Amino acid sequence: MRNEVRQLRTVMGLSQQELGRALGVSRQTINAIEQSRYDPSLPLAIRMARYFGKTVEEIFHVD
Amino acid sequence: MSTDHKPETTRGQRWAVPAVGLAMGVVFIAIFLARHEPGMAAGGFATMAAYVLILVMASRRSEPAALLRGQQTDERRRAINQRASTFTLNVLVLVLLAGFVTELIRGHSGHPWDVLCGAGAVTYILATIYFSRRG
Numbered sequence: 002m003r004n005e006v007r008q009l010r011t012v013m014g015l016s017q018q019e020l021g022r023a024l025g026v027s028r029q030t031i032n033a034i035e036q037s038r039y040d041p042s043l044p045l046a047i048r049m050a051r052y053f054g055k056t057v058e059e060i061f062h063v064d
Numbered sequence: 065m066s067t068d069h070k071p072e073t074t075r076g077q078r079w080a081v082p083a084v085g086l087a088m089g090v091v092f093i094a095i096f097l098a099r100h101e102p103g104m105a106a107g108g109f110a111t112m113a114a115y116v117l118i119l120v121m122a123s124r125r126s127e128p129a130a131l132l133r134g135q136q137t138d139e140r141r142r143a144i145n146q147r148a149s150t151f152t153l154n155v156l157v158l159v160l161l162a163g164f165v166t167e168l169i170r171g172h173s174g175h176p177w178d179v180l181c182g183a184g185a186v187t188y189i190l191a192t193i194y195f196s197r198r199g
Contacts, residue, residue, distance in 0.1 A: 026138035029127045039140050 003062045007035040009053045024048055081134040085116040160184060 010020050010031075017031040024031075024045065033039035041049065043057075050057045092108030122129035127141075136142045164177035 027127070027130075027141065030138050030140040033140060039143075042139050045139060 002040045003037055003064060004034065005060050006031070006049065009055070009060065010035075013053075020052075023052060077134060081132070082116045082120055085112050085119070088112050089116075157184060 006020075010017070015023075016028075017035075018028045021028045021031045025048075026045065030039065034041055040061075046057050046061055050060055053060065089109040089112030092112065093105045096102070096105035096108060119129055119133045123133045123135060124130075130137075131141060131145060131148075136145050160177055160181050164174050164181050167174045167177055
């Protein structure tokens with residue numbers, strides 16, 4: 002699953018550590034999501050979408 | 065956007081693995097001193113203490129060390145722990161079956177491998193029933 006997390010995070014000027022802290026996950030988890038090595042659960046995806054002010058579908062895409 | 069989440073690992077959980085490691089070191093001291101083997105007592109405790117020290121020091125920078133320390137702070141880390149546990153279980157099952165079959169081929173009863181295989185099989189069956197009912 003591809004996603005726009007890195008782009009949205011960069012636009013907001015956040016580090017992976019800061020985004021992870023805001024969402025209650027580790028920096029390594031943010032990194033794994035950005036590299037599409039880990040697909041987040043639906044609750045985490047929804048938390049991310051709310052944080053960025055987007056919908057889940059705008060952030061995550063199924064190839 | 066103040067969606068700050070509290071860490072999912074408490075102070076007690078963070079120190080559980082190091083505490084158990086040091087407790088095992090103390091157990092080694094007691095056992096080996098009772099067997100009049102002071103060198104083994106010191107060596108056993110030193111090994112466990114070194115392991116705990118490395119875990120505590122490395123867990124801030126190294127994710128594997130943090131996981132070995134028990135810091136399953138989010139869903140991905142819990143998934144990693146689950147996969148590692150499953151992999152370990154599969155290897156253990158192979159070792160148990162190999163031990164059981166080897167003992168049978170040698171003409172022995174298969175004990176204690178038979179008990180371990182039986183305990184593993186029963187636990188797996190009961191766990192499967194329990195977790196499938198929980199959904």
